[in-house]
Amino acid sequence: MLADCQSFYASVEKSQNPEYEGRPLVVAGDPKRRSGIVLAACPLAKEKGITTAERLGEAISKCPGLVIVRPRMAEYIRVSMQITDIYKSYTDLVEPYSIDEQFLDVTSSLHLYGGHAEKLALLIQERVQAETGVYCRFGIAENKIMAKTSCDNYAKKNTSGIYTLTRERLESELWGLPINKLFMAGSRMTQHFNAMGIPTIGDLARTPLPQLKLLMRRKFGKNSDINAEMYWRIANGIDPSPVTPGTHDEAPKSVGHQMTLPRDYSTLEDIKVVLLELTELVCQRCRSKGFMGHVVTVGCMGADFDRPTGFSRQAKMLDPTNVTNHVYRAAVELLEEHWDGQPVRKVGVGLAQFSQDEHYQISMFDDRERSMALERVTDALKAKYGNTAIMRAVSVTAAGQARDRSGKIGGHYK
Known part of the structure; x- marks a missing residue:
């Protein structure tokens, strides 16, 4: 099965705020920070012609009485995990595909529910809605790609929200x-x-x-x-891949962070501030996983999205590291070499080619031991009190974005 939560963010908001019942609602970013994009629209809003990813101003023009809610990503993640736990009570083979879509393999547990997949889907559907207020649609098939196809093209469009696509009916x-x-x-x-x-x-x-x-x-x-x-x-509906719990827990090939800036950054010093903040986040995440990276990547995109300028370049450092200042020095070299001087609206930093941080080359020419000890302390403080508990001085300048970013998950407000 592919289980999909209908208008997930909007459904969570409407289920938790009864005063929005019967009113068209969208979840959208902050227009003041150039993120006024519709992230989710409830069915009533979609009836007005509002679509996901359209600009908030366009949505308001289509529906002047539109309810606009700022996203609460932490709550959406909590509800998503609650729904996952419900799925896991029916089968141990649950694979998240996104925050609102998950694959379930019920082959081995189906006999416990009469052997009827659609009846089991209805049972899960009713329980999820009763416990969370979120309505789920179920595409059912013999493999993951057919289940996804069944959900997107049929389950989302019929009244029951449940559809089985068999191989015999693919052609017809x-x-x-x-x-x-x-x-x-x-x-x-x-x-x-x-x-x-x-x-x-x-x-x-x-x-x-x-x-x-x-x-x-x-x-x-x-x-x-x-x-x-x-x-x-x-x-042709061919997909041998199994439903794999924990598929996203595997070691990543790279770790990166990027952000769209609230305004054009035109000076090297301003760009360096964001570059340092992103580098710190990347290294903090690598340290938490016990990785050191050998290759650093820096990317900048120009302010004109219709005629994009910018670059994405990578360089191999002398030794793998997860020390912020070491990675930052390599990132600055890439920035200074490849930035064309044009205004920048998006910046990204990444680390790749990992090794475990249990073993590393000691150098006589840097203070790696002291730096690693210091960052272990700052990581512990941030883990306990939040990323703004201790910040670099540049983050409180006009160019700094760390304070605002700390209140967001994936670029959206927690």
Whole structure:
């Protein structure tokens, strides 16, 4: 099963605030900080033509009486985990796909509920709504990609919110849909498929794989074979991957943080302030996981999103490290070498090529031991009292963003 929470953020707000009952509501960022984007819209708001990711001003023009709620990410995470616990009471095979979508493999537990998947889905649906106020839709199939397809194209559109897609019904029910209904086919890829003479999912599914690879090589170059096979498999409902609990607990290949700035940063000194703050967050996270990184990446995007400028470059440091000042020095070198002097609106820092921090090369020429001991203390203070308990002096300047960022999760208010 693929379980999807309908308009999740908006549903949480409406379930916890009865005064919003019967009123169109959206959850949106802070317009004052250039983040006035609709993150979630309840069904009543969607009936007014409001869509996710549109600008808040456009949403208000469509619905002058719109209720606008600032996001509470910590609460949404709490409710998501509560829903996960409900799913886990029916099967131990639960794999989060996003904050509001999760895969469930109920194959081994289905006999405990009469052997009927749709009856079990209804039971879970009713319990989640009773305990959290959130309405879930369930796509049911023999594998994950078909369950996702079933949910997106059918369960979200029928009255029960539950739909089973069998392999026998793929051709009659799915293949006639336009190619933009295919999972992973965005607007640009849809245009490419149409240009290749593949307007429907069935046209893609029926295209022999060698022929599809040839078409995509002509369109995108020789390195497109993997994407060609991925889309072909999705269209044909082929997915051998199991539902894997803890799939996101594996060691990451990289750790990074980026942020869109509230205004254009035009001076090197201002950009360095944010670069240092992001570097500190990256290193703090690596230290918490026991990793040291060997490769640092710095990226900056210009203020003009229609004609983007900027760069993304990486460099290998002499030794792996998770000491903020060491990584920051390497990041500044990349910034000074590649920044073109144009105003910047987005900055990012990352670390990769990890090794465990239990063993490292001792150097006679730096104060690594002292720096690591100091950062262990500051990490402990921040873990207990929050990231603003102790800050670098530059973070209280006009360019600093650490204080504001500490009140957010994933760029949205906690």
